[in-house]
Amino acid sequence: MESRLKNKKILFLCPLFFNYHKKLIKAMESMGAEVKFFDERPSNTVLSKALLRINPNFVKVQIKKYYEEMTMKIQDEKFDYIFICQAEATPKSFLRNVKNMNPQAKMVLMLWDSVANKVNTLEKLEFFDVVYSFDKKDCDKLGLTFRPLFFDEEYEQIAEENSLLVYDLFFVGTVHSDRYQILKKVKEQFEKNHSKVFYFLYIPTKLMYYQRKWLTDELKDSHISEFSFVGMPSDQLTAKLKQSKTVVDIQHPKQSGLTMRTIEMLGANKKMITTNADIENYDFYHPNNICIIDRNNVVVPAEFIQSPYVPVNEEVKERYSITYFVLDILGLTDEKEHHFYVEE
Known part of the structure; x- marks a missing residue:
């Protein structure tokens, strides 16, 4: 090639x-x-x-x-x-x-x-x-x-490196729509099992935070200290991802296509929790690796949290x-x- x-x-x-x-x-x-x-x-x-x-x-x-x-x-x-x-x-x-x-x-x-x-x-x-x-x-x-x-070679390298896992659950991303409320519920279920969680919740400006908090239910019961108004440097993101077992992905409610983050986690050999039910129809789907949650009734089964990652066929993976x-x-x-x- x-x-x-x-x-x-x-x-x-x-x-x-x-x-x-x-x-x-x-x-x-x-x-x-x-x-x-x-x-x-x-x-x-x-x-x-x-x-x-x-x-x-x-x-x-x-x-x-x-x-x-x-x-x-x-x-x-x-x-x-x-x-x-x-x-x-x-x-x-x-x-x-x-x-x-x-x-x-x-x-x-x-x-x-x-x-x-x-x-x-x-x-x-x-x-x-x-x-x-x-x-x-x-x-x-x-x-x-x-x-x-x-996914690019950065994520293939993550898959090849045997980094010490520190976090059971990982999320880095912009907070929009119902993301905060879903993330909060997923986090609560992991922490019940004494799991270690790393979240980095980004909002572009403090004004945007207050607008959403006061004018919508998106950030109900949130505190400004939970959010960052400066993006995370890519080298720090990669370092934290390497140390994480499971990644959360919440697609926009109007989207059914798989996000870039989803495909990158395929490249990195990471387990995933997602709101996108359509992922079940893709050739790399495996229930050990991917947990589909209902955004209106967030439940992460304990057996998924504890299950090991099952490697995806290399020929399938290569096409992504x-x-x-x-x-x-x-x-x-x-x-x-x-x-x-x-x-x-």
Whole structure:
């Protein structure tokens, strides 16, 4: 696989979401590709991202200027692939132009959010040769191609290292929707068994904390001291994860696709507690490794807490690696569609 993209030029547009864009660039370049990268969004301020999600017309002028400048920068280049993640900000005029400038290029879109959260993306699907989504329900409804997310070598290394386990339960993430209430109930059940828990609950600002506490039930009975308003450095997160046996993942109520965290824990050989019942249909599911909880009636069986991790078949696991993900997205694997999902 090391040279499958040798001498191929890829135009890659992706939102700055943690460092996933850097990981994908590294994976493509390691296989020989020349990658030209642009942030898919014109700005990453909280206000700009909020306005973009509410209605792109609010930032229409900013988007137009940003993509016109991008077009100028790439007008003399020819690409083999145009690979875009999300296309939330990407205007139709840019997609039309880049397609005309690169008629031989394969245009690929990857959605790692549910269409319910990215409704303005639907009008752009016609410009792509193939549209992938991590959400099986969206694929079935809209005729998209199903493709779960990936883990990179960082998580493979965690799986290979025999670190001393310190924590029985681990969670690091942003608190939204009903996450806090579910996390609290899971924690209580582990602590009843004298288990050691590590939680890092992040909220962007203290103002946001007080708004949610006073105006909603999301943070009912919480205390501000439980939360951090500064993100955890990635090296600290990795160190804590290595020391943990079981990870909690609570997907957004509007999502049915498996989160990045879920796939990363597959790569790291970690047990998982999740609210996503659809995980039972995936080819790597094993009841020893994955406990599905009802977000309205949170129960973690004692036998799950005590059960050992059962290794996943390496051939199955490999298909979720970042290298395989890139090749799959670009149409360079021989696998059939929906090979991740086990349907009865």
